[in-house]
Amino acid sequence: MSTLHRLTAVAVLTADMALSTMTATATPAAAAVTYRVLITGDSITQGSSGDYTWRYRLWNKLAGTARGKVAFVGTRTDLFDTLGNKSGSQHYAASFSARSHSARWGDTYIDELDAIASQVSRSKATTLVAMLGSNDLAYKTSPEATVANVKTYIQRARKAKPGLDVVVGEVVNRYDPWAGTYSLNDEADAYAGRLRALASSLSTSSQRVVVASTRNGWDAKKHTWDGTHPNPTGEKLIAQRVSEGLAKIGVGKASPDITGTTAWKVAGPRPSLTPASEAAKLGWTRSSTGATGMFIEQRLINTKEAWRRLPYAVAGSGWTAQLLAAGRTYQYRLVPSKGSSTGVVGAAASVKTTGPMPGSIPTLKVAAGPESIQGGQSTGASWATSKNASGYKLATRLMSNGKLSWENLPYAIEGRSWRFEMLAVGRRYKFRILPV
Known part of the structure; x- marks a missing residue:
């Protein structure tokens, strides 16, 4: 009986091995290039x-x-x-x-x-x-x-x-x-x-x-x-x-249809940055993207400022951002443009500007004004001169809706007063004046 059991075990093992070999051989080989x-x-x-x-x-x-x-x-x-x-x-x-x-x-x-x-x-x-x-x-x-x-x-x-x-x-x-x-x-x-x-x-x-x-x-x-x-x-x-x-000649198949609107997902290069007095010099290479221009995005770090994109693509391989606040750190990133195609944002780089630091604004006065001619309410703001400032960047934030980002005026002004228009009636606002 023991001999019979041993022979049976060997027979089963041999059959399993043969089955495994046949299965491996039956697996299709990679198709040859035709x-x-x-x-x-x-x-x-x-x-x-x-x-x-x-x-x-x-x-x-x-x-x-x-x-x-x-x-x-x-x-x-x-x-x-x-x-x-x-x-x-x-x-x-x-x-x-x-x-x-x-x-x-x-x-x-x-x-x-x-x-x-x-x-x-x-x-x-x-x-x-x-x-x-x-x-x-x-x-x-x-x-x-x-x-x-x-x-x-x-x-x-x-x-x-x-x-x-x-x-x-x-x-x-x-x-x-x-x-x-x-x-x-x-x-x-x-x-x-x-x-x-x-x-x-x-x-x-x-x-x-x-x-x-x-x-x-x-x-x-x-x-x-x-x-x-x-x-x-x-x-x-x-x-x-x-x-x-x-x-039609037997190479591949017509389906599935791959047509459809498709984005150009090429990222902008990381810009090189050189600090300057109240300015930053940006440089980049276009060879890897073939870009005809670059959209530039900027933000001031540590102010919860949202990224802001320059409204046009800059041709060439460099650009200088001016009217920046001295001694502040800014971030920049690039979005390539190739004719009518726009790519995606690339890696950001940071730079700290130089130059005499503008002094603080000693006084800021804000007073509710008349109805805005563009709708809503207006508010007037005036402030004292900041030493070394060449201009002022203005921003507002609606306080009662939980917004964290500031709405920035897209350019610096030289004067020391401004009227904010189209404010919602009955809402609380915060105003920021940044000397640059």
């Missing part, structure tokens, strides 16, 4: 410093719909540096590994006819996504001539890689924010019709050509940061339309 996608294009595709790019949006979608099956290939990985007016930037808004492409700022079909065969060969591409044509139609060739160049472009790409599948994008319109007018509408419409006819004539069962309907839903006023180059919302729309084209 599609080597070469993306060509102009500035809309290359993108500039601080952009996510529509390539990033497409990659994220394919990571879900064709996981492990797609690799982006190309001859470069960079963005365009709009501040230095040169290519070579790697300051993407979000990090991603699939940065390879062959798009170039200002590029056209006519300029790339002699290069596409080499790009396909060097990258060993199996699929080509061509997003050129905007600069052709705007500056160089008619819709008819541009489509003729597209045909030559595809033929040369196929010669370098027989069996190459091609997705070719439509040309989207542009918007002039200063004039409030659109351009390329007629040219893009004529081009799109001819492009579809070309795709139909070139497409075969072994070498497919499809058109990505990038004009579908596109509005340059809504989808760009400068009238031409896509903002995050525009990036997603282009990526969705390209994914729909790729899905």
